[in-house]
Amino acid sequence: MARRRPSEPPILPGFTHIRLLGSGGFADVFLYEQNMPRRQVAVKVMLADVVTENVRQMFQVEANLMAQLSAHPGILTVYQASISADGRPYLVMELCSARLADRYRKERLPVAEVLRIAVQIGSAIETAHRAGVLHRDIKPSNILTTAYGHPVLSDFGIAATLSAAASHDTVGMSIPWSAPEVLLDHTPGTVQSEVWSLAATTYSLLAGRSPFEVVDAPNTSDELIGRIVKARVPAIGRDDVPEALEAVLRRAMSRDTARRQQSAMELVRELQRVELEMGLVPTQADVSVEEWALATVSDPGDRTIVKAVAHSTSDGRPSRRRRRATAVAVTGAAESAESSTQGRGGRSNKRAAGSRATAAVLVLASLVVIGLGAVATMLALRGDDAIPRVTGVQAAQDGGTIVFTWDDPELVEGDTFRVQVTGGSPTVQRAAEFVVAAAPGDRVCVTVSVVREGRVGDASGEKCAKAGE
Numbered sequence: 208m209a210r211r212r213p214s215e216p217p218i219l220p221g222f223t224h225i226r227l228l229g230s231g232g233f234a235d236v237f238l239y240e241q242n243m244p245r246r247q248v249a250v251k252v253m254l255a256d257v258v259t260e261n262v263r264q265m266f267q268v269e270a271n272l273m274a275q276l277s278a279h280p281g282i283l284t285v286y287q288a289s290i291s292a293d294g295r296p297y298l299v300m301e302l303c304s305a306r307l308a309d310r311y312r313k314e315r316l317p318v319a320e321v322l323r324i325a326v327q328i329g330s331a332i333e334t335a336h337r338a339g340v341l342h343r344d345i346k347p348s349n350i351l352t353t354a355y356g357h358p359v360l361s362d363f364g365i366a367a368t369l370s371a372a373a374s375h376d377t378v379g380m381s382i383p384w385s386a387p388e389v390l391l392d393h394t395p396g397t398v399q400s401e402v403w404s405l406a407a408t409t410y411s412l413l414a415g416r417s418p419f420e421v422v423d424a425p426n427t428s429d430e431l432i433g434r435i436v437k438a439r440v441p442a443i444g445r446d447d448v449p450e451a452l453e454a455v456l457r458r459a460m461s462r463d464t465a466r467r468q469q470s471a472m473e474l475v476r477e478l479q480r481v482e483l484e485m486g487l488v489p490t491q492a493d494v495s496v497e498e499w500a501l502a503t504v505s506d507p508g509d510r511t512i513v514k515a516v517a518h519s520t521s522d523g524r525p526s527r528r529r530r531r532a533t534a535v536a537v538t539g540a541a542e543s544a545e546s547s548t549q550g551r552g553g554r555s556n557k558r559a560a561g562s563r564a565t566a567a568v569l570v571l572a573s574l575v576v577i578g579l580g581a582v583a584t585m586l587a588l589r590g591d592d593a594i595p596r597v598t599g600v601q602a603a604q605d606g607g608t609i610v611f612t613w614d615d616p617e618l619v620e621g622d623t624f625r626v627q628v629t630g631g632s633p634t635v636q637r638a639a640e641f642v643v644a645a646a647p648g649d650r651v652c653v654t655v656s657v658v659r660e661g662r663v664g665d666a667s668g669e670k671c672a673k674a675g676e
Contacts, residue, residue, distance in 0.1 A: 214254055217291035222250070229305065233257050238302070248286060251298040258295060266296040272340055272363045280493055281331030283351060283361040303351035303359060311347055311412045318413065318447055322482050324350065324358045325409040326490035329475040331360045332405060333494055336398055336471060343396045345404035346384040347411050382428055383417030384408055387436040387462050399464040402474055406459030414443045418460065436462070452481045476608070479644045489644055594664030597624070597655040602672035609672045611641045611653050618657065625656045625663055647675035
């Protein structure tokens, strides 16, 4: 098949073009070096001959959605969006590798690696849903990998908010990973259709092909659509894939939306349980906490109203459902939310903490200069003593998880909780609830402390619970 020639890279102030990274139907992606701060970035540039007012608006939607969500460690970071001198819109993004899309076709990915990717991307999708955003194009080629090996979800080019989805606008789709109700035009997308797409993507990474792709047989669009809307999900065909995992994916790809997991997080929790059954350390699921987002808004008039995203009923009609925001963790998780705060998700908090620390140093220095060093010492001691202590931690069973809760000990803006699981990594969060996935019979113990201005207060009494009791 003939391929078009890539477009000319635009001249962008503050950036130096290096080479082409890839081409798509509507845009080219180039490697640039940003002059200040100096770093290599990927720049997605729309093609001049496809830039219409409608395309320009879609590009702006993509830029806004990715910018709003890219603090999540599982969503590609957008640094800048603008229009070049020759009129082409462009996005400046974190430089990531697209090798996964080619790799799963050529080599057998380890089951543990696929589960890790599915949990991390699933938590990104859940975060987008809680923000009222449907991605609508979840597939292997839209999962990139950072320089540190973390999978990130990219390309919100045809994503839609609930209001746009409800209008039944015609959108592009990737047939092999689109749910039956989307292919039949019953809905442009719901939470349940994205559960189907996440499961189909996970299946593809395991099988080396899309779920309804048949080796050595015609796989035209019509053939694929016919199989997706009628056929049963075929076996993956790998001896090392446990039946429990195949059962989870079959349920998620049920033609009946009511039989599927009803949220990305429900699917993520089932994948974490498979990890436990395989003897693996369950992958951390990073989910945004609504209370944290609201606490950063000082003026209610400036607050963006976030709506729930669409859930469909068994007959395919959209319904609405609210989910409580929960911070999900797992026993012995290798990656903690505390380490994540040193990456993209915690940069704004880190800057804010640094500003407050700088201000404190200046105040104390002034007091010393005027001979009040003793007073400054007293103030510092009072600051340490003022950190509240968490008490009354409670534990309850919720299916295959243990839910720890506690009362808010009068946190102030900027405070967080530090949850320490015995034998595991600490987690930093704003919610007064902590969920642990544990195998039946496992005993889980946690302590909770308040973190204020980088200082950790006294820990609560240890609270333990046994899974399955």
